[in-house]
Amino acid sequence: MAGKRTSTPYLDLKRRQMLKFAGASAAIGGFGLCSGLASASESTRPGDDAEDVLDVAIIGAGLAGLTAARDLHLAGNRSFLVLEARDRVGGRTLNFEVGDGHVSEVGGQWIGPGQTAVQDLARQLDVGTFPQFYEGRTVVMGGDGRLEYDLGGTFGTDMTIADKLSEMSHEVPSGAPWQSPKAAEWDRLSVGDWLATQNVQPEDQSGWDAALTLTGGVSVSKMGLLHYLSMINSADCDYEKLDSIKDSAQGTRLIGGSQILSSKMAGVLGDQVRLQCPVRRISGWDGEVVTLHTDQGRVRARKVIMAIHPALCNQIEYEPALPAARAALQRAWPAHSPARKIAMVYSRPFWREKGLNGHILMLDGPIIWAWDNSPPDGEIGIVNAFISNANLPSDHETARRTLMDIFARAWGDEALQPVAYHDQDWGRHDPWSLTCVSAIPPGFWSTHGEALHPPCGNLFWSGTETADIWAGYMDGAVRSGHQSALQVLNALRQA
Amino acid sequence: MKKLIVLGVVAGFVALLACYGRDALGLYRLMDHIATSSEAKEADSGSWPRLTDACIGCHGRQGHSLHQGYPSLAGQPAPYLASQLRRFASGERSNPNMGPLAMTLTEYEIQQLAGYFARQSAIGNGSFKPEAALVARGEQLAATAGCAACHGDNLMGHDQFPRLAGQGHDYLLAQLNAFAQGSRKDPGGVMSAIAATLSADDRRALAHYLAALAPAEN
Numbered sequence: 001m002a003g004k005r006t007s008t009p010y011l012d013l014k015r016r017q018m019l020k021f022a023g024a025s026a027a028i029g030g031f032g033l034c035s036g037l038a039s040a041s042e043s044t045r046p047g048d049d050a051e052d053v054l055d056v057a058i059i060g061a062g063l064a065g066l067t068a069a070r071d072l073h074l075a076g077n078r079s080f081l082v083l084e085a086r087d088r089v090g091g092r093t094l095n096f097e098v099g100d101g102h103v104s105e106v107g108g109q110w111i112g113p114g115q116t117a118v119q120d121l122a123r124q125l126d127v128g129t130f131p132q133f134y135e136g137r138t139v140v141m142g143g144d145g146r147l148e149y150d151l152g153g154t155f156g157t158d159m160t161i162a163d164k165l166s167e168m169s170h171e172v173p174s175g176a177p178w179q180s181p182k183a184a185e186w187d188r189l190s191v192g193d194w195l196a197t198q199n200v201q202p203e204d205q206s207g208w209d210a211a212l213t214l215t216g217g218v219s220v221s222k223m224g225l226l227h228y229l230s231m232i233n234s235a236d237c238d239y240e241k242l243d244s245i246k247d248s249a250q251g252t253r254l255i256g257g258s259q260i261l262s263s264k265m266a267g268v269l270g271d272q273v274r275l276q277c278p279v280r281r282i283s284g285w286d287g288e289v290v291t292l293h294t295d296q297g298r299v300r301a302r303k304v305i306m307a308i309h310p311a312l313c314n315q316i317e318y319e320p321a322l323p324a325a326r327a328a329l330q331r332a333w334p335a336h337s338p339a340r341k342i343a344m345v346y347s348r349p350f351w352r353e354k355g356l357n358g359h360i361l362m363l364d365g366p367i368i369w370a371w372d373n374s375p376p377d378g379e380i381g382i383v384n385a386f387i388s389n390a391n392l393p394s395d396h397e398t399a400r401r402t403l404m405d406i407f408a409r410a411w412g413d414e415a416l417q418p419v420a421y422h423d424q425d426w427g428r429h430d431p432w433s434l435t436c437v438s439a440i441p442p443g444f445w446s447t448h449g450e451a452l453h454p455p456c457g458n459l460f461w462s463g464t465e466t467a468d469i470w471a472g473y474m475d476g477a478v479r480s481g482h483q484s485a486l487q488v489l490n491a492l493r494q495a
Numbered sequence: 496m497k498k499l500i501v502l503g504v505v506a507g508f509v510a511l512l513a514c515y516g517r518d519a520l521g522l523y524r525l526m527d528h529i530a531t532s533s534e535a536k537e538a539d540s541g542s543w544p545r546l547t548d549a550c551i552g553c554h555g556r557q558g559h560s561l562h563q564g565y566p567s568l569a570g571q572p573a574p575y576l577a578s579q580l581r582r583f584a585s586g587e588r589s590n591p592n593m594g595p596l597a598m599t600l601t602e603y604e605i606q607q608l609a610g611y612f613a614r615q616s617a618i619g620n621g622s623f624k625p626e627a628a629l630v631a632r633g634e635q636l637a638a639t640a641g642c643a644a645c646h647g648d649n650l651m652g653h654d655q656f657p658r659l660a661g662q663g664h665d666y667l668l669a670q671l672n673a674f675a676q677g678s679r680k681d682p683g684g685v686m687s688a689i690a691a692t693l694s695a696d697d698r699r700a701l702a703h704y705l706a707a708l709a710p711a712e713n
């Protein structure tokens with residue numbers, strides 16, 4: 001029940017092919033990543049010999065870890081390994097193979113203006129982009145109510161309030177919010193505390209909660225104002241570039257699905273990416289050579305790039321214990337952003353013929369936001385939606401029916417004939433993501449900010465959460481990967 | 496969304512009739528839903544912004560989870576809820592989602608949240624599809640083991656003893672397994688001791704029975 005994620009009544013064969021694909025997603029074109037314990041006994045791979053000391057071990061084959069590995073590789077270094085817990089690369093990006101070469105994204109999917117690091121990477125890897133579809137009328141639903149409305153590629157935000165936030169964000173540096181001159185004042189407040197002073201009308205309130213849940217990972221009452229402003233700062237101090245569709249961080253998609261970036265990078269690295277290899281314990285991080293204890297034995301390296309977020313770092317055992325400030329940061333790092341996302345697949349995007357854009361905004365229902373996630377040519381119709389975890393049954397079939405009925409109320413009875421359905425809650429699927437974005441609460445940066453960046457011995461902290469711009473996004477992941485590769489190359493030079 | 500709703504309020508229903516024609520009924524109902532639901536929320540959990548809104552995504556509206564893996568909080572005894580939140584914060588009960596969230600709560604917020612969810616009435620686990628044979632076996636086991644001695648009449652819970660009737664199946668099973676394996680420990684150690692005597696099959700049957708059990712009126 002809980003384990004079933006996909007149903008494709010008409011595409012079962014395709015699905016089986018997809019699962020094979022997902023099992024070794026980086027194997028497109030037979031790149032031959034080594035995976036599984038079976039290959040652990042071959043002692044020819046770098047890092048296998050206990051005496052063999054690598055220059056660098058990278059923990060995590062998400063966008064951050066693979067970007068770092070790619071940079072090391074481009075710099076001519078071959079003495080490194082990427083250790084990945086799962087049987088696939090991509091981390092919080094994952095393609096759902098719909099069939100006939102079409103994909104939808106299970107995790108991160110959009111890029112937007114100012115996200116130049118991920119844009120450059122896509123160009124270098126020959127991955128094209130296309131606009132998120134929004135032309136036409138959005139359906140707003142609540143209770144029995146239903147309204148079609150053309151929002152013109154926005155979420156219809158009250159711009160008087162948004163403009164104030166944009167203005168304030170100038171004073172909060174994206175990469176180090178705790179260094180803001182206003183830190184003492186603003187880090188005490190939640191976004192809700194601040195909005196409470198802005199005379200937000202009852203009609204607008206749930207809109208703010210939904211917007212903050214989607215972008216910040218929690219409703220307004222537990223979202224830190226200082227952190228939220230740092231996110232707007234990333235978006236060039238322009239609220240609309242953060243939280244809208246057209247010309248915004250939800251405006252552009254990657255052809256072939258976002259996971260393709262990671263798959264392509266891993267393809268070049270071959271068996272320097274080791275799958276199904278979770279790191280459980282790290283010892284001697286304060287000495288010359290660090291030992292990583294994995295499910296496939298020990299790996300020793302001079303420098304380690306930790307390309308996983310702090311709450312994941314907290315799942316690893318350290319010997320000796322990490323410095324108190326870093327340990328406290330990891331223990332307090334929020335991991336409560338709901339991350340249940342679905343895809344409903346139709347033979348064509350039938351809503352477009354009715355002038356509808358395939359988007360739904362729903363008040364008090366299981367859907368937070370649904371949007372048209374069809375492939376570039378609109379050859380088939382795909383709807384993705386962020387789901388309120390516990391407000392939709394977990395049973396796969398019941399969930400599918402419930403959503404189908406809502407879509408039929410929104411767009412007509414054609415919605416009752418989907419060809420596939422996919423449902424994944426990242427918080428429950430496996431222990432290797434835990435959450436979506438980091439919902440940094442009030443007070444967090446003032447207490448823990450200084451512990452985010454400084455390396456501990458030979459451990460270098462990476463992953464999107466450490467990025468100086470667009471932390472939390474795919475772009476931030478790429479930036480943090482570049483940054484940590486530079487750091488370890490310099491540290492090796494000094495050693 | 497926000498803009499258009501403001502527009503609705505300002506322009507008034509009559510003017511909108513002209514713009515929306517046959518969609519007017521849908522619009523009227525939407526406006527009506529917004530008005531009644533914001534009044535209901537105000538009465539139920541105070542003025543916006545609401546702390547409880549940070550919980551409903553994973554625990555359901557008013558603490559009624561429709562998901563077998565995320566526990567319902569509705570109708571749990573306030574002392575139990577408060578002590579679980581404190582134990583998540585201290586790390587005595589470990590969970591990567593709840594730990595850091597509970598650390599952000601003040602004692603006042605803990606009391607507010609515990610009180611709020613305890614006030615909501617428990618409802619049946621409607622989306623669970625029980626298997627009759629497992630339910631029967633679970634019922635028998637619960638009677639022999641005397642679960643009700645601590646968890647109260649009809650397993651509705653009281654004080655530090657949680658309500659079990661109608662809780663999510665996957666959640667119940669995960670907790671029984673966690674007690675049995677020692678990854679969750681209760682302060683007195685009684686639940687751990689009880690779970691340790693239950694076989695994996697027993698735990699499955701009990702979770703099944705409890706999830707299917709309709710909460711009694713209290």
Ligand SMILES: Cc1cc2nc3c(=O)[nH]c(=O)nc-3n(C[C@H](O)[C@H](O)[C@H](O)COP(=O)(O)OP(=O)(O)OC[C@H]3O[C@@H](n4cnc5c(N)ncnc54)[C@H](O)[C@@H]3O)c2cc1C
Binds near residue numbers: 060061064307308341
């Ligand atoms: C549902 C959802 C929607 C999102 N939408 C967007 C979006 O539209 N746009 C956007 O820019 N961003 C989005 N994001 C965020 C984006 O996906 C992430 O910011 C980005 O992918 C993070 O990359 P990363 O490499 O830093 O971390 P991750 O992708 O988390 O990679 C970490 C890797 O480390 C592995 N790992 C963990 N622990 C261990 C261990 N102990 N040993 C070995 N390996 C380990 C994990 O398996 C994983 O592969 C979304 C995320 C989710 C979940």
